[in-house]
Amino acid sequence: MSAPAPVAQQKANQRRVAAATLIGTTIEWYDFFIYATAAGxxxxxxxxxxxxxxxGLLLAFASVGISFLFRPLGxxxxxxxxxxxxxxxMLVITLVLMGAATTLIGILPTYETAGVIAPIMLLMLRILQGVSAGGEWGGAVLMAVEHASPGRRGRAGAVPQLGVPLGMLLAAGVTALMIGWIAPGDAFLEWGWRVPFLLSVVLVGVGYFIRRAVDESPVFEEIAQRKEQTRVPVVELFRKHWLLVILAAVVFAGNNAAGYMATGGFIPSYASGPAVGLERTDVLLAVTFAAALWFCFTLLSGFLSDVIGRKRTYLIGFASQALMVFPLFWLINTGDLVLLYVALGLFTIGLGLSYGPQAAWYSEIFPASVRFSGVSISYALGAIIGGAFAPTIAQALVNATGSTDAVSFYLLAMTGLSVVAVALLRxxxxxxxSVSNQAEQEVxxxxxDHRRAAAGEAAPAAEPARR
Known part of the structure; x- marks a missing residue:
């Protein structure tokens, strides 16, 4: 027997939303990661x-981090x-903005032909990528989570999260294909590096039409119908929920530092450099494998968080990450390709488990009227604290100490900070x-706030909306 029409329509819409957020975030993060890969x-x-x-390598990694400073603006x-x-x-606007910046990087002149104007233009386009990435994530996760039923928010929110490992997998895979088969050797340096950037224009075209087809979030539709939009959401957010923003940002910092350093720019450069000496194509294929595992554990953690809770899933993920920060580099430093796969594979278990539940947890801790601002700004600040200059810091630590142990201690410290923030959130x-439950969401x-909430004290009435 078929489901009643309204239920069937709701499920069909949720599938469209899932596809739109997944495809869109995959394209956005492919664009973002292809830069980090090329930088290294x-x-x-x-x-x-x-x-x-x-x-030059430090400057290249610093250009990766500069975009993070502009994520809060986005x-x-x-x-x-x-x-x-x-x-x-906002989903459509951020997608087009990111795609335009990425495509333009693919046609930039190099220093050899344009002089100092070349790195300046590169940095300007990277900043544009940062602005876009800062606005993308919040819209994608809210579309997914606010369309989902309460018992399925974890798995629904994990879908746009999958765009990050998928984007990384796609970026590493395309780069490996170019280096290994299409444009090997000097050809990659001459023209092959441009192809992954130029592919963005095709991907963005696909994502644009898919995102245009989805329905607006039911929570925002309710806000609009009630005419309860806050006049300046950011001011309201920091006036009433500044501590929540800080804690949520620090929760993300440990995961982001590990993700950008381990599977982003630093390790492909380090493992294929003189210290380890592996072939670049082999390293990129190992990163592609790690991204595939990250995908699997991110998806698993969404389901797990619906069963045991967001907080417990996070703590399991960070425990796994902390256990691997030293073995990660010990295994890589052997110069054995198989052990590189093992190192990255084991490390991505913690990355996935501490990333999948983030969309649902962020959505559940911020009130409806400032939720987009809350999740977006917390994510952007967490990226600055965590991943912005993680590859640069790692390279500087290796240059200064001649050892990767200092990098492992850095990762351990970032993971520890995130654990503290997780412990302080409920x-x-x-x-x-929904906006009708704004009073409960405020506290x-x-x-x-635990004692007051446990004692059943009435939540303060929500202030009149500023229209």
Whole structure:
């Protein structure tokens, strides 16, 4: 017997939303990661050549981190308009912005042909990528989570999270294909590096039409119908929920530092450099394998968080990550390709388990009227604290100490900070996300509110919306 029409329509819409958020975030993060991959492999030679190899590599990694500094700008803008005009329009705008910046990088002149203007243009386009990435994530996860039923938010929220490992897998896979078969050797340095960037224009075209077809979030539709949009959501967010923003940002920092350093720019450069000496294609294929495992454990953690809770899933993930920060480099430093696969594979278990539940947990701790701003800004700040300069810091630590142990201690410290933040937040699995439940959403997200919430004290009435 078929399901009643409304239920069938709801499920069909949820599938469309899942596809739109997954495909869109995959494209966005492919664009973002293709830059990090190229930075570690060729940008030191192409854009920062006069600085020398070591300093040029540091500058290339620093250009990866600079974009993170502009993520909050994208988060502020997307959060402001996402809480005022809707989640869906911001998804389309950020996708097009990211695709345009990535495609233009693919046609940039290098330092050899344009001089100092080449790295300046590269940095400007990287900043544009950062602005786009800052606004993308919040809209995608809210579309997924706010369309889902309370008992399925973890798995629904994990779907846009899958775009990160999928984007990384696609970026590493395309780069490995170019280096290994299509444009090997000098050809990759001459023209092959441009192809992955130029492919973005095709991917963005596909994502644009898919995202245009999905329905607006039901939570925002309710906000709009009630005319309860907050006039300046960012001001309201920091006035009433600044501690929540800080804690949520630090929760993400440990995962982001590990992810960007381990499977982003640093390890492909380090493992294929003189210290380890593996072939670049082999290293990129190992990163592709790790991204595939990251995908699997991110998806698993979404389901797991619906069963045992967001907080417990996070703690399991960070425990796994902490256990691997030293073995990760011990295994890589052997120079054995099989052990590189083992190292990255084991490390991505913790990455996935501490990333999948993030969309649902962020959505459940922020009130409806400032939710887009809250999740976007927390994510952007967490990326700055964690991943912005993680490859640069790692390279500087190796240069200064001659050892990767200092890098492992750095990762351990970042993981520890995130564990503390996780401990200070409350699991709010299943809370009503609608604007009609704003009063309950306003309190109880941290352990500092726990006593009042446990005692059943009435939540303060929500302030009148500023229209």
């Amino acid at each position: 492999l060729v940008f030191a030679q192409l854009f920062f050549e006069p600085s020398g190899q070591s300093i 988060a502020f803008l997307a959060g402001h308009f996402g809480d005022k005009i809707g989640r869906r329009p 699991d709010r699995r299943g809370i009503d996300l 109880g997200a941290t352990i500092f």
